[in-house]
Amino acid sequence: MIFKLHIWRQKNSQTKGGFVTYEIDNISEDTSFLEMLDQLNEELITKGEDAIVFDHDCREGICGSCSLVVNGHPHGKKMRTTCQLYMREYTNQRELWIEPWRANTFTIIKDLITDRSSFDKIIQAGGYVSMHSGCAPDANSILVEKKDAEEAFDSANCIGCGACASVCPNASATLFVAAKVSHLASLPQSNIGTKDRSKKMLERMESLGFGSCSNHRHCESVCPKNISIKNITKLNKIIGFG
Amino acid sequence: MLNNFEPVGPLEGRWKKHLFDLALVAPQNRHKYNIIVVGTGLAGASLCATLGEANYNVHSFCFQDSPRRAHSIAAQGGINAAKNYQNDGDSVWRLFYDTIKGGDFRARESNVYRLAELSSNIIDQVVAQGVPFAREYSGYLANRSFGGTQVSRTFYAKGQTGQQLLLGAYSAMSRQIENGFVTHHSRSEILDIIVINDRARGVIVRDLITGEINSYIADCVVLCTGGYVNAYYLSTNAKGCNASAVWRAFKQGAFFANPSFTQIHPTCIPPTLETQSKLTLMSESLRNDGRIWTPKNIQDCEKDPNQIEEKDRDYFLERMYPSFANLVPRDVASRAVKHVCDEGHGIGSKINGKRLGVYLDFSDVIKKSGVKEVEEKYGNLFTMYKRITNEDPYVTPMKIYPAPHYSMGGLWVDYNLMTTINGLFAGGEANFSDHGANRLGASALMQGLADGYFILPHTIANYLARNSFDEVDENHPEVKKALTRTKDRIFKLMNAPEAEYSPEYFHQKLGKILWDACGMSRNKTRLESAICEIKSLQEEFWHKIKITGTDEDLNQTLERAGRVVDFIELGALMCKDALNREESCGSHARTEYLSESGEAKRDDKNFSFVAAWEYLQNKEPVLHEENLHFQFLKPTVRDYK
Numbered sequence: 001m002i003f004k005l006h007i008w009r010q011k012n013s014q015t016k017g018g019f020v021t022y023e024i025d026n027i028s029e030d031t032s033f034l035e036m037l038d039q040l041n042e043e044l045i046t047k048g049e050d051a052i053v054f055d056h057d058c059r060e061g062i063c064g065s066c067s068l069v070v071n072g073h074p075h076g077k078k079m080r081t082t083c084q085l086y087m088r089e090y091t092n093q094r095e096l097w098i099e100p101w102r103a104n105t106f107t108i109i110k111d112l113i114t115d116r117s118s119f120d121k122i123i124q125a126g127g128y129v130s131m132h133s134g135c136a137p138d139a140n141s142i143l144v145e146k147k148d149a150e151e152a153f154d155s156a157n158c159i160g161c162g163a164c165a166s167v168c169p170n171a172s173a174t175l176f177v178a179a180k181v182s183h184l185a186s187l188p189q190s191n192i193g194t195k196d197r198s199k200k201m202l203e204r205m206e207s208l209g210f211g212s213c214s215n216h217r218h219c220e221s222v223c224p225k226n227i228s229i230k231n232i233t234k235l236n237k238i239i240g241f242g
Numbered sequence: 243m244l245n246n247f248e249p250v251g252p253l254e255g256r257w258k259k260h261l262f263d264l265a266l267v268a269p270q271n272r273h274k275y276n277i278i279v280v281g282t283g284l285a286g287a288s289l290c291a292t293l294g295e296a297n298y299n300v301h302s303f304c305f306q307d308s309p310r311r312a313h314s315i316a317a318q319g320g321i322n323a324a325k326n327y328q329n330d331g332d333s334v335w336r337l338f339y340d341t342i343k344g345g346d347f348r349a350r351e352s353n354v355y356r357l358a359e360l361s362s363n364i365i366d367q368v369v370a371q372g373v374p375f376a377r378e379y380s381g382y383l384a385n386r387s388f389g390g391t392q393v394s395r396t397f398y399a400k401g402q403t404g405q406q407l408l409l410g411a412y413s414a415m416s417r418q419i420e421n422g423f424v425t426h427h428s429r430s431e432i433l434d435i436i437v438i439n440d441r442a443r444g445v446i447v448r449d450l451i452t453g454e455i456n457s458y459i460a461d462c463v464v465l466c467t468g469g470y471v472n473a474y475y476l477s478t479n480a481k482g483c484n485a486s487a488v489w490r491a492f493k494q495g496a497f498f499a500n501p502s503f504t505q506i507h508p509t510c511i512p513p514t515l516e517t518q519s520k521l522t523l524m525s526e527s528l529r530n531d532g533r534i535w536t537p538k539n540i541q542d543c544e545k546d547p548n549q550i551e552e553k554d555r556d557y558f559l560e561r562m563y564p565s566f567a568n569l570v571p572r573d574v575a576s577r578a579v580k581h582v583c584d585e586g587h588g589i590g591s592k593i594n595g596k597r598l599g600v601y602l603d604f605s606d607v608i609k610k611s612g613v614k615e616v617e618e619k620y621g622n623l624f625t626m627y628k629r630i631t632n633e634d635p636y637v638t639p640m641k642i643y644p645a646p647h648y649s650m651g652g653l654w655v656d657y658n659l660m661t662t663i664n665g666l667f668a669g670g671e672a673n674f675s676d677h678g679a680n681r682l683g684a685s686a687l688m689q690g691l692a693d694g695y696f697i698l699p700h701t702i703a704n705y706l707a708r709n710s711f712d713e714v715d716e717n718h719p720e721v722k723k724a725l726t727r728t729k730d731r732i733f734k735l736m737n738a739p740e741a742e743y744s745p746e747y748f749h750q751k752l753g754k755i756l757w758d759a760c761g762m763s764r765n766k767t768r769l770e771s772a773i774c775e776i777k778s779l780q781e782e783f784w785h786k787i788k789i790t791g792t793d794e795d796l797n798q799t800l801e802r803a804g805r806v807v808d809f810i811e812l813g814a815l816m817c818k819d820a821l822n823r824e825e826s827c828g829s830h831a832r833t834e835y836l837s838e839s840g841e842a843k844r845d846d847k848n849f850s851f852v853a854a855w856e857y858l859q860n861k862e863p864v865l866h867e868e869n870l871h872f873q874f875l876k877p878t879v880r881d882y883k
Binding site: 011012028030031032034035038039041042044045046048049050051053055056057058059060061062063064065080084086088109110113115116117119120123124125127128129130131132133134135136137138139140142143144145146149150152153156157159160183184186187189190 | 313315325383412420481798
């Protein structure tokens with residue numbers, strides 16, 4: 001297959017970026033989206049041009065590094081991470097626009113790479129249990145309902161990729177915050193201090209420049225890990241909005 | 243000459259006694275000490291959290307954009323612990339025995355016993371952090387079985403156990419960042435270790451965004467930088483996983499132990515294309531319920547598997563190893579899979595004239611327990627498989643083939659997890675410590691967290707308490723030397739005389755040599771020629787490496803080049819070690835030393851040692867042998883039949 005690719009190139013956060021068009025041939029249906037970019041980069045290096053940089057690591061859909069907007073949709077609107085896209089999905093779409101996450105707080109570092117350290121800062125505000133290593137009681141001393149453990153897992157499944165904030169018209173990270181809050185609130189081991197934790201994380205989120213949630217629900221529709229906006233409902237109940 | 247500081251006396255009391263003998267740093271003095279931790283996987287993140295809680299001044303580094311992305315995140319199946327919650331006869335002693343035996347009697351008894359002892363504490367710790375492990379309807383923790391054991395001791399969170407454990411450690415570390423005890427640096431790569439007066443005193447770091455090179459000084463340095471099987475190019479590791487920090491440490495005097503002990507994991511999705519960038523693991527937990535088979539008749543290998551009758555299927559693991567069956571250890575399973583494919587019974591698409599794949603079939607368990615139950619246990623793995631291969635494992639059996647997955651070898655460490663450089667520690671996969679010649683499934687997570695939460699915090703304190711530290715700043719001649727070394731190397735990388743090929747070109751070439759010579763099957767002649775091929779590849783690299791762009795901003799081509807050339811050098815050492823070990827043990831299968839049925843034949847008389855290699859400038863590395871003493875377990879022929 002042959003593809004025409006319009007790829008966002010930007011030298012650094014200070015300079016202006018823009019789309020550059022490339023053509024690429026010999027792409028098999030079993031080639032992954034990122035392998036297509038690898039192949040393009042090899043061609044660029046041969047030509048003596050600077051390779052396109054993009055975040056990626058595990059290429060198994062779990063580390064949350066990859067973060068491309070394809071034809072206007074974070075992760076290509078397939079509800080999976082960019083690394084899990086295969087070119088067989090694009091047999092009828094031979095022209096692709098590839099951009100970095102777009103949100104004010106995610107500054108572009110270069111080309112397709114953005115700075116997502118704001119997500120780390122939100123977790124630092126309170127996304128944890130304040131316990132000391134080595135002081136825990138026997139793991140079976142506090143029982144957990146199977147359904148609660150599963151609910152906690154479904155929220156804890158968030159990979160922190162940032163697709164939710166990048167698609168949100170308010171550039172809000174509320175789904176990210178809500179997932180962490182409801183994960184910890186679902187378990188008896190970690191639900192102490194839930195209200196305080198929620199407030200701290202939301203305050204941090206806003207102070208970093210993310211907007212608030214106004215129920216557009218776009219976040220849920222692009223999340224590669226199916227994090228539901230029920231998490232936001234739960235968060236709202238906890239802080240007393242619901 | 244290698245002193246491992248292994249305690250003596252009854253095995254059960256060794257760690258407790260040792261803990262008491264370790265010196266402490268008083269709470270009010272801890273903030274005066276600076277500790278550098280490199281890598282934020284399970285070992286690194288849990289260590290940062292624990293050191294931060296104790297109020298040490300910690301600087302942590304990772305090359306990813308966030309500590310949460312370290313490759314521990316991708317571990318699927320689970321974590322072992324000797325809790326005996328299933329009342330199936332498990333105990334610390336049994337986990338110890340299984341691990342030593344699983345490693346084919348090539349690990350230290352004291353270290354492994356300590357790991358088994360600490361396993362229970364880890365489960366308590368992570369449950370308290372809010373890790374959502376699978377539960378029974380009663381609310382109690384659930385377990386499943388893994389290879390190489392006859393008990394059910396694996397705790398799990400669907401097929402994402404590593405993710406959940408890492409997020410637990412990451413959140414604990416984040417708390418210490420907030421409290422100001424940990425200063426974290428993302429997108430930062432360690433390019434050298436600063437050694438002053440025989441002590442590790444800092445690191446040279448390249449800021450991957452600006453390209454700036456800086457030194458960081460501390461009182462000790464801990465490398466928790468993971469493993470090196472990306473040397474094979476195609477592996478289950480993340481693309482960024484690299485050996486550069488441990489290789490720099492090796493070049494500064496840290497011994498490298500058992501470099502040839504690499505784990506080839508039996509159940510991975512086979513490659514389909516030449517341009518493929520990595521391989522994906524399908525968790526070992528699938529072997530709880532999936533049955534592995536190939537067609538008995540070679541002419542059936544192209545057929546639709548669902549059309550092949552039961553009587554024409556060879557469930558070869560069940561046939562060869564009736565008592566452990568599909569749950570034999572990884573090295574045994576991988577060798578068997580390779581064997582049947584080499585005999586012509588492989589399935590799937592042909593690559594270089596060979597079909598490299600066998601079926602992992604779930605039809606029996608689906609018939610027995612229904613799709614829903616199977617989905618609950620393995621749903622995410624099945625989805626991942628379908629996305630990659632475009633085939634539905636609920637309907638068609640999975641195709642799998644072995645792939646490089648984990649390195650048992652690593653920096654040599656003593657009982658305190660300190661390398662041969664004073665003040666340089668290594669934790670997790672970066673050290674060689676606990677898995678001998680083969681690691682059992684669900685033991686990597688256990689080891690990473692044992693090192694980070696429960697061992698290193700104490701042994702590091704002991705080192706700090708027992709030494710005094712001179713003031714060192716960036717003007718110290720050794721710091722300047724290390725900076726110059728690093729800058730010169732980058733200049734050399736950027737300015738090859740006949741720049742022609744990208745890092746990928748060299749990495750793929752290296753991968754082919756290593757996979758062929760130092761993979762699942764090794765022999766003298768092949769290893770000798772591989773060493774020569776790798777040496778000439780190294781020369782070609784420095785002549786022809788082509789890196790576009792500049793070294794003064796974010797340049798992934800430059801990052802890759804630096805890692806690849808370290809893999810090339812390490813690859814030569816892997817082959818040298820494999821050549822030197824004239825026996826088969828665990829993952830190390832020398833064709834000259836296999837039984838007729840293909841089982842590893844150990845030579846305990848001559849090779850019951852840890853091979854620790856020392857780097858010498860402009861000379862071949864020198865071997866030091868640490869003899870292994872089995873006082874409590876008698877090395878036997880590993881029998882899973």
